[in-house]
Amino acid sequence: MNNNRSIFKKDWNITGLARISYIVVAALIVIGIVLLSVPKIRLNTGVDFSNSYAIDITYGSDFDYSGEVAKIRSVLSNKVKDEEGKAYPSVGVIKHQQQGTPTTGYSIRVYYKAIGGKDMDTANKDIVNALKGDLIDDEAPYRVNVSDAVEVSRFKTVESVLRPVSAMIVALVAAMIYIMFRHKLANSLVTFVMLAVDIMLLLTLTAITRATVNFPFLGVVAFAMCLSLINSVIIFARFKEHRKNPSNANKSTAKLINQTAKETFMPLALTAAVVALGAVALIIASLIGGGAYVGLGLTIVFAAVVTFATGVFVTPSVFVAFNDFGKAKLKATKPKAKKPNTKSTEKN
């Protein structure tokens, strides 16, 4: 068994795939920009970031919580129709909580999201009536009470979002300065570009899958930021090691970065796989337990997959591009006439 085995064929040129990887990334980013700029599509924000409606369902005695929640979900997602007989597209349980104690009386609070452009007064009445129809037992109507719908403001203020976002921006600048000192300016710029690409792809995938975005999503963005930085730095450090090796003296940047990408493939893939596996477990367990973690789990999977894929397939090409660009600029600033002079000096 060869311990140094690689899943790549020896001659597989990752930087040669630059055009394909750029096209794929660019296409996804364009889709993302389109999705994020259309008001009705955008990110599927939850109660933390958008206004919602709440209904309290009060029970006269102890009840089967899971059974009742399942009924409520069914009513909101299937049974409430608009004037054309279609289900309200955006109405669904986005959060539910059991309130109270045996002494104070139990209730379930249901939050659902507002539908843009719809007449919510009518929709709310329809929803309340549908819930009453399904939850209230005709023989014992006093056991369950369904309140009117009430509008609820977003749970997180703009200030509470701005602080983490500004912390992320400052952290990114600090990280770039560190990379610039440890490696060089071009690497620092590559890190910035890749981070921007990773965040954009994460947002795109989140928008496409309609995963619910709440405050913890900001944590996932921060997590993606860390993974992106780690991947870039691991590649840079490995490249630097190759460059220092005298046996690589005759290899070009493109060849060495290819070699680096192949060698870092497995460590990056395994790290991403462990994170993704944990997140998939979160999704599966969440689906069994009520579905609250699905959006979070899904976005963590996206963060792991996106940062790994771009780290291995895009970072090397961008790295070469930035290096070539730097050299081209240097060439442009130095007069070409020096070449024969140097040669003649050497010959003399």
Place this chain on the structure above:
Amino acid sequence: MRKSKKFAITKLVLISVAVCLVMLLAVAQFGVPFTNYNYKSFAGAIKRGFDFDGGIYALYDVDSTEDTTNLEERLLNSVVKLNDVLADSNLSDSTVAKVGESIRVEASALNSPTTLLQLIGSPAKLEFQVGGVTKLTNKNVDKAYVSYDQSSSQYGIMVEFDQEGKQLYKELTTELKKTSGTITVAISGNNISSVTINSITVSSRVTDGKQMLLSTSFSTNLDTAATVAIQIMSGALDVNLTLNKMDEIESPMGAHAKAIAIVAGVTAVVAVIAWLIIRFRAMGTMSVISFVLFVSLYLLFLYSFPIGQLTLLGVVGIFGGIAMAVSVYFLLYRKFLEEYALGKTVNASLTGAYSKTLWQVLDSNILVTLVGAFFIILGGAAFKTLGIVLIMGIILSLLTSLLVNRFLIRNLIAITPENMKAYNLSRDEGVEEIPDEQALPAKQKKAGQAAVEAEVVESEPANGDEAIAEAEFVVEQESGLTGEDAQDSAKTAEDNSDE
């Protein structure tokens, strides 16, 4: 030799037992024999926030005497201020929302929020008077919090005015400074009738909009000071609120929240353990011991370190910590395999792997620590937890993977240095093994060679055409290459000079 083997076995056994004990303390819950004491694991005792354990909700109605002009806007402003009050009171994962014409607060049951929530519904009126005339009230207060006054060595309440209040207070103090006048501070409200706040003798202009309030009522009593500060803030809201209802509430994640998080965590840990054992057998088992130690210590730190409360953001931070830890193992083993493939012994390969990946590992860990530090400093209460959890994971992963893991593998190699089946290792045919005795001189030789290389690089011109031209010329002269080949080689020389 036999003695050193025995010593290595003893060390491994002792460390394994110690790690098992730490793991047991981290996850097990048991009754201590012959006592009534029930031991609760670190994992079970970690303070979990609202996301996992639910807490309390309070519903506030607008006071019936309240003017209804711009009520919606004033309610929303009050939501923002209440958010600050709760965040300052260590309830970072609480939520405040306007519900119809009421305000609803949900908070974790930790840090006894009941009193706090009652105080919010019990506002105090703060008035700054000069000669019996009220010049400013707490409606112009942006923040009020407990602070320690260094000059008088007592607790006080720091009041920060909003923009309008700042201007008014500046004008007031400018005027009073001329005559060294005094400002009387009157406070009234439920349960604080006994509190009297010291008058302020104005000796200088206050331009920053901050004023420390001192009182014998709370000079030494932190709780009273905190109570009064919250009541001042409650009175500073744009609407006066009265508490309508307060009750328990379950986690919005449902009853299975904790179990779900545990399943996810265990899956990630088991995946790492399985890969290490399957791929590297005995050596992998040593890494499993250090990884289990990492997880156990992580749980211990999460329990004992003041992270606030474990929220969903904290869980994301734990994912980050585990990712950092496993990436170190994966990088180390990747390098280890490369070193072994070159013909080095297991021992020399391990040394090579650790020395060559050190900066790769440190670079990435320093970067993420930097990011975590900024989350702690600038990210607000919720991101502070994420930052602490992330940095905690980094420190522990470096400790266990770079020190403990290496120590364990060294001892394992001392016990069985040549059993490649136990390590699941093999080389390409034809690669001869370099004995340890030669590996070290070879390394020194390489270091010497690197120094010579460095001298050569230094003597080369910097960048640009000059470098290319010179290198191209040398390549052409020395190797007989011409055209593109020479240019390629020259480009490489230029790359080298860049590095």
